[in-house]
Amino acid sequence: MAWQRRSFRGTNLARALNVADLRELARRRIPRFVFEYVDGGAEDEVTLRGNRAAFDRLRLLPRTLIDTAARHQRTQILATAAQAPMVIAPTGFNGMVYTQGDLVLARAAARWGIPFTLSTVSTVPLEEVAKSAGGRLWMQLYVMKDRAIARDIMQRAAACGYEALVFTTDANVFGNREWDQRGYRSPGKPTLQTMFNTLRHPRWLASVMVRNGMPRFRNLESFLPPAAMTALGGSTVIPKLFDATLSWDDISWIRQLWRGKLLIKGVLTVADAERAASLGCDGIVVTNHGGRQLDSCVAPMDVLPEIVAAVGGRLAVLLDSGVRRGTDIAKALALGAQAVMIGRPTLYGLAAGGEAGVERALSILTTEFDRVLGQLGCNQVADLKPEHVRRR
Ligand SMILES: Cc1cc2nc3c(=O)[nH]c(=O)nc-3n(C[C@H](O)[C@H](O)[C@H](O)COP(=O)(O)O)c2cc1C
Secondary structure, eight states: OOOOOOOOOOOOGGGOOSHHHHHHHHHHHSOHHHHHHHHOOSTTOHHHHHHHHHHHHEEEOOOOSOOOTTOOOOEEETTEEESSSEEEOOOTTHHHHSTTHHHHHHHHHHHHTOOEEEOTTOSSOHHHHHHHHOSOEEEEEOOBSSHHHHHHHHHHHHHTTOSEEEEEOTTSSOOOOHHHHTTEEETTEEOHHHHHHHHTOHHHIIIIIIISOSOBOGGGTTTSOGGGSBHHHHHHHHHHHBOTTOOTTHHHHHHHHOOSEEEEEEEOSHHHHHHHHHTTOSEEEEOOGGGTSSTTOOOHHHHHHHHHHHHTTTSEEEEOSSOOSHHHHHHHHHTTOSEEEEOHHHHHHHHHHHHHHHHHHHHHHHHHHHHHHHHHTOSSGGGOOGGGEEEO
């Protein structure tokens, strides 16, 4: 019989050795419908798996006998200092994962000296995050059919001093996340099984649902009807708000309303990267939305080199989707990304243990990245070169 290796079964955060262990802990701590929302991808999850496969196809090529005792991972992201080449990605409904999830993530990012991106569909208002989190804050923008929503978000984020706007362009039509839908008998109405399973998570129920009331889309309060304001009600309403008319013409409108740094999140081709550069954007995020939008979509890692070759000298190229290890960060940076965005790893940490869990996720990723730098013979991010990566 084949030797069966055992996955992590503990409950002690300190003994979660990697992001996969944190994911396992998260799976047990939160109700199934919340875990599926966080973890799942669109349709057959070909994109989701492909993101990992793209990292796995690349192998690292170390140089040897280089003194790396003084190595560090401090770097510049959008021409401003960061303690590590990482940004926490925007994720909506964080309050369903953990009470005040947006604030917990933002504070952890501030402590670790990396930027945090707040989602348009956050459950803590952008003003409150600005007031009590500190650190570098970026605001993610979904432009919905009612353009007044985007105008309002941009004006409020500017008034609160958010450093950058991250305009997400790959959700013009909402992704088909079947695993997420399966927990509901009809939109917004949980199945009996979902309800029983939720009752088996009393700690989550007490802190997320009871103590502070059901999480609400606090940025959108003046625009959504009350029934659509909660994360449960909104899961049916929000997808319908997305605007299929979005086009490159909207960038000039955004530029009029937003004077800060502007990133386009959703670029996967050289042509679109060129377009973003020619319109004067400060950066792009090469992403497929963590496999949650288009299924059978190309992996960001597969197109990164050609995009960097075309526009790397003109704007900042960031990458996300599938980063789970320090080796992944090293591969992305070696191929020209300025930084990576982290989506699920910090959410697994949040679900597994709130603030301590997010800290654990960031500690795991930075410790792994530090080790990889040393093993590759690099002392800093700038030492990582395409020569360190070889396609299998
Ligand atoms: C639960 C969840 C919610 C998300 N919500 C948003 C969002 O509100 N806006 C956005 O631009 N991207 C959103 N994303 C995509 C992330 O910003 C990011 O692109 C993706 O998670 C990166 O992949 P990874 O999870 O494999 O790291 C979400 C992702 C997850 C997992």
